Amino acid sequence: MRILVIEDNSDIAANIGDFLADKGHVVDFAGDGVTGLHLAVVNDFDVIVLDLGLPGMDGLEVCRKLRQEAKRQTPVLMLTARDTLDNKLTGFDSGADDYMVKPFALQELAARIEVLGRRGKGNKSRVLQLADLTYNLDTLTISRAGKQIQLNPIGLKLLQSLMEAAPSVVTRQELETRVWGEELPDSDSLRVHIHGLRAAIDKPFDKPLIQTRHGIGYRMVDPDALPA
Amino acid sequence: MRILVIEDNSDIAANIGDFLADKGHVVDFAGDGVTGLHLAVVNDFDVIVLDLGLPGMDGLEVCRKLRQEAKRQTPVLMLTARDTLDNKLTGFDSGADDYMVKPFALQELAARIEVLGRRGKGNKSRVLQLADLTYNLDTLTISRAGKQIQLNPIGLKLLQSLMEAAPSVVTRQELETRVWGEELPDSDSLRVHIHGLRAAIDKPFDKPLIQTRHGIGYRMVDPDALPA
DNA sequence: GTCGGCTTTAACAAGACCTTAAGCCGCGCG
DNA sequence: CGCGCGGCTTAAGGTCTTGTTAAAGCCGAC
Numbered sequence: 001m002r003i004l005v006i007e008d009n010s011d012i013a014a015n016i017g018d019f020l021a022d023k024g025h026v027v028d029f030a031g032d033g034v035t036g037l038h039l040a041v042v043n044d045f046d047v048i049v050l051d052l053g054l055p056g057m058d059g060l061e062v063c064r065k066l067r068q069e070a071k072r073q074t075p076v077l078m079l080t081a082r083d084t085l086d087n088k089l090t091g092f093d094s095g096a097d098d099y100m101v102k103p104f105a106l107q108e109l110a111a112r113i114e115v116l117g118r119r120g121k122g123n124k125s126r127v128l129q130l131a132d133l134t135y136n137l138d139t140l141t142i143s144r145a146g147k148q149i150q151l152n153p154i155g156l157k158l159l160q161s162l163m164e165a166a167p168s169v170v171t172r173q174e175l176e177t178r179v180w181g182e183e184l185p186d187s188d189s190l191r192v193h194i195h196g197l198r199a200a201i202d203k204p205f206d207k208p209l210i211q212t213r214h215g216i217g218y219r220m221v222d223p224d225a226l227p228a
Numbered sequence: 229m230r231i232l233v234i235e236d237n238s239d240i241a242a243n244i245g246d247f248l249a250d251k252g253h254v255v256d257f258a259g260d261g262v263t264g265l266h267l268a269v270v271n272d273f274d275v276i277v278l279d280l281g282l283p284g285m286d287g288l289e290v291c292r293k294l295r296q297e298a299k300r301q302t303p304v305l306m307l308t309a310r311d312t313l314d315n316k317l318t319g320f321d322s323g324a325d326d327y328m329v330k331p332f333a334l335q336e337l338a339a340r341i342e343v344l345g346r347r348g349k350g351n352k353s354r355v356l357q358l359a360d361l362t363y364n365l366d367t368l369t370i371s372r373a374g375k376q377i378q379l380n381p382i383g384l385k386l387l388q389s390l391m392e393a394a395p396s397v398v399t400r401q402e403l404e405t406r407v408w409g410e411e412l413p414d415s416d417s418l419r420v421h422i423h424g425l426r427a428a429i430d431k432p433f434d435k436p437l438i439q440t441r442h443g444i445g446y447r448m449v450d451p452d453a454l455p456a
Numbered sequence: 457g458t459c460g461g462c463t464t465t466a467a468c469a470a471g472a473c474c475t476t477a478a479g480c481c482g483c484g485c486g
Numbered sequence: 487c488g489c490g491c492g493g494c495t496t497a498a499g500g501t502c503t504t505g506t507t508a509a510a511g512c513c514g515a516c
Contacts, residue, residue, distance in 0.1 A: 075347075085333045092339040097347070098326070105313045111320040119347055125396075138396040139449070140441060152473060153443040188493095189475050195494065214483065215492070380462060415465050419504065426505095442472055442503065 001025045001046040001117045006036030006062065007079070008054050016049065019106045020113070033057030041070040046117040049109070052080035052091070060094045067095035075116035077109075128163040131209060131222035133201065135163055144205060154179055155197050162210070167221040169213050194218060229253045229274040229345045234264035234290065235307070236282050244277065247334045248341070261285025266409045269298040272365075272388075274345040277337070280308035280319070288322045295323035298405050303344035305337075356391040359437060359450035361429065363391055372433060382407055383425050390438065395449040397441050422446060 003025050007013040010031070017027045028043070030036035033054040040048055040062075048066075052059035059078065066072050075097040080087070083101040091099045098112050126137040133144045140156060142149040151159065161170055161178045176184050179193075194210070202208040209220050231253050235241040238259070245255045256273070258264035261282040268276055268290075276294075280287035287306065294300050303325040308315070311329040319327045326340050356363040361372045368384060370377040379387065389406045390398055404412050407421075422438070430436040437448050 085336060088336050089339055092343060097343055108313060108316050111317055115320060115325050139447065140397045140444065141395075154474075185475060187476055191493065192475075192495085195496090198494095212493075382463075413464060416504090417464050420464080420506085423505065423507090440504070 001113070002028070002044070003113065004028050004030065004036070004039055004043070004045045004048045006030045006033070006040075006048065006054065006059070007051040008032060009051070012051075016106065016109065020110060023110055025113075033059065033062045037062045037065055037070075040066055040074060041072060045074055047113050048074055048076045049113070050076050050078050050096075052078060052082060060090060063091075063096055064094045075119065077112060077116060079104075079109075128160065130163055130166050130220055131207070131224065133163075133209060135159060142201075144201060147204070149200050151200055152193075152196070154193050155200065158193060158197055159201070162218060162220045165219070167219060167225075169217050169219040171217040173217075175217065229341070230256070230272065231341065232256045232258065232264070232267055232271070232273040232276045234258045234261065234268075234276065234282065234287070235279040236260060237279070240279075244334065244337065248338065251338055253341075261287065261290045265290045265293055265298075268294055268302060269300060269405060270407070270409050273302055275341050276302055276304045277341070278304050278306050278324075280306060280310060288318065291319075291324055292322045299402055303347065305340060305344060307332075307337075356388065358391055358394055358448055359435070359452065360433075361391075361437060363387060370429075372429060375432075377428055379428055380421075380424070382421050383428065386421060386425055387429070390446060390448045393447070395447060395453075397445050397447040399445040401445075403445065 003020055005013055005016055005020075005027060007016070007029070008031050013029055013031075017029060020027050028039060028045070030039050033056050036048075036050070036054070037057065039045075050059050050063060054062070057065075059080070063076050063078070066074070066076070076095065077098040077100065078091045078096040079100050079102065080091070081102045088099050097116055100109060100112065125139075128135040128137065133142070135142045137160070142151055142159070157179050158175060161175055172190055176190055179190075198208070198210055202210055207223050209222065211219050211221060213219060231248055233241055233244055233248075233255060235244070235257070236259050241257055241259075245257060248255050256267060256271070258267050261284050264276075264278070264282070265285065267273075278287050278291060282290070285293075287308070291304050291306070294302070294304070304323065305326040305328065306319045306324040307328055307330065308319070309330045316327050325344055328337060328340065354365045356365065361370070363370045365388065370379060370384075370387070385407050386403060389403055400418060404418055407418075426436070426438055430438055435451050437450065439447050439449060441447060
């Protein structure tokens with residue numbers, strides 16, 4: 001996640017920044033309200049951590065301007081030593097999404113940031129891609145070179161397993177377990193399904209993506225991709 | 229806003245309820261985890277206030293099930309006397325959106341609820357739309373191509389679930405949970421209701437919007453929409 | 457108490473899907 | 487070069503899922 005920390009105390013800022021960076025986030029800093037507001041308006045952060053005691057423009061002011069003038073809805077977590085009820089209410093009133101009182105545990109801060117960031121990313125769709133083949137796991141739609149492709153439940157599972165593993169080889173056994181769990185069918189019907197999968201995905205097109213590893217299993221690979 | 233308060237101490241519950249009602253919210257109550265979860269799954273609240281110390285099913289459990297099994301994203305504000313960092317982190321981990329420690333000021337609770345509700349509303353408008361089909365969640369009015377459509381309560385819930393998820397596939401199981409909660413009917417009456425829904429929404433018109441994914445579930449999609 | 461609408465149950469038909477089996481092909485090893 | 491194992495292909499049969507319809511049960515309104 002991209003996070004903006006607006007905080008004038010550089011020790012605290014570095015402290016927070018390090019911790020969040022450790023968690024895998026990208027952190028930007030601003031030491032005063034004006035530059036903070038500017039960064040917040042111009043860039044696209046997932047969350048803003050905003051200290052209230054700032055030189056120049058107060059944190060409350062920053063938040064208010066961000067919401068009312070810039071009309072940005074970026075989640076704001078306020079950070080302050082002011083712990084009276086009135087202070088909190090004012091904070092929320094100026095458009096904050098959360099409010100933490102110093103001193104606080106960095107882990108709680110991280111957890112609350114996580115929650116705030118979760119919101120925006122709600123409608124990310126999970127999509128697998130390989131060469132010109134696309135598999136949307138939400139809509140269960142498959143398309144290759146712009147053409148829609150229909151697949152059975154088993155075909156879907158196979159394709160997902162293969163695409164997730166690509167370009168690695170997937171054992172027959174692994175594939176079978178993925179589809180049927182522990183209770184495999186008596187005969188080797190995996191072959192039939194692979195055949196069906198090929199008929200749908202490879203046959204109508206020029207370059208086959210599914211390869212056979214004799215005696216081992218199958219794999220999917222983009223034949224045009226540069227070898228790593 | 230519609231708010232669900234899950235709290236076994238009826239004094240506290242009444243206290244919170246009164247205060248929120250004063251602020252103009254509509255408040256429902258549950259005295260234990262099981263009924264709370266059921267209400268949360270079947271109904272559509274803007275925010276859920278969840279006490280952790282509940283008889284029967286624990287609050288954390290309720291939250292976890294709401295998220296993972298029922299797949300509902302309704303904002304949850306946890307309320308508890310447990311104020312250690314670990315407790316908080318566990319709360320957020322189980323899917324909470326906010327966490328308040330008793331004792332707390334009712335006004336802060338109200339402010340935080342306001343924020344949570346605000347965010348939810350930003351994402352989903354009260355009018356669902358797909359192709360020429362419109363479903364107004366406030367008036368419970370449905371119309372397609374200018375014609376009004378009448379639907380049963382169950383039909384409404386199904387339609388809402390499908391339209392909110394569209395164009396993603398919704399599992400039969402998810403649909404059933406959404407309509408009946410944990411206690412499903414003995415026979416597969418979902419089929420009959422889907423049939424009814426189709427009769428009302430698709431049959432009288434040219435292009436069907438409801439599709440079947442054999443062995444998985446259903447989805448709604450605008451057949452004319454450009455594939456992304 | 458009766459009526460009407462809604463929901464559930466049940467039964468059948470139609471369709472999609474999966475497995476099985478059998479023949480053919482091809483690679484790899486002797 | 488030939489054999490065998492493993493893989494490919496295809497079609498038929500059976501099973502499971504879904505669509506459809508009708509009737510019975512439930513509940514609230516009048």
